[in-house]
Amino acid sequence: DAMVIQNPRYQVTQFGKPVTLSCSQTLNHNVMYWYQQKSSQAPKLLFHYYDKDFNNEADTPDNFQSRRPNTSFCFLDIRSPGLGDAAMYLCATSRDPGGEQFFGPGTRLTVL
């Protein structure tokens, strides 16, 4: 089945130690999104790629960056994780902007 895959499902890192989260898709969708979801809160969009065009949300901290080397893969890099960055990170895709989004299962990040 076509799907959105996130690895790893659980990630533990140390305060200040860079970490990379991975997302891949077999849907061949043009748009890939990264959301942050903290405990008991709604998902919050960090940024998205429309093909190779990167779109950053205005309030996304500089500590968060993303790479999309090809259509299938997208990475979330957290340069210096703080305790406040502990959250579920959700990757999603859509065929076109504004279309139905397909979400992965998420990566739960713990910062020690």
Place this chain on the structure above:
Amino acid sequence: DAKTTQPTSMDCAEGRAANLPCNHSTISGNEYVYWYRQIHSQGPQYIIHGLKNNETNEMASLIITEDRKSSTLILPHATLRDTAVYYCIVQVTGTASKLTFGTGTRLQVTL
């Protein structure tokens, strides 16, 4: 800020219809109403969307009022697996589009 208002929580008996309301009184003419749900510890799942006409698919029905200021998501025969947080989101299509999640409604389906 989210442009929708939903009740914080609702209960529904299994087998009965679950009617989840959403107010979006400031909706613009080019904004669609989308519904997603999030089952505990999973990513959100698309349910249905509409512009001004009522819509139905295999999961649910969406009823949008004529003035488009509110809508209702209907799960015709709720099951325990429908227990989730349901998000109503207004969204433009096109390159400016993004999902802005509000607080959602926590639906608890009980025996």
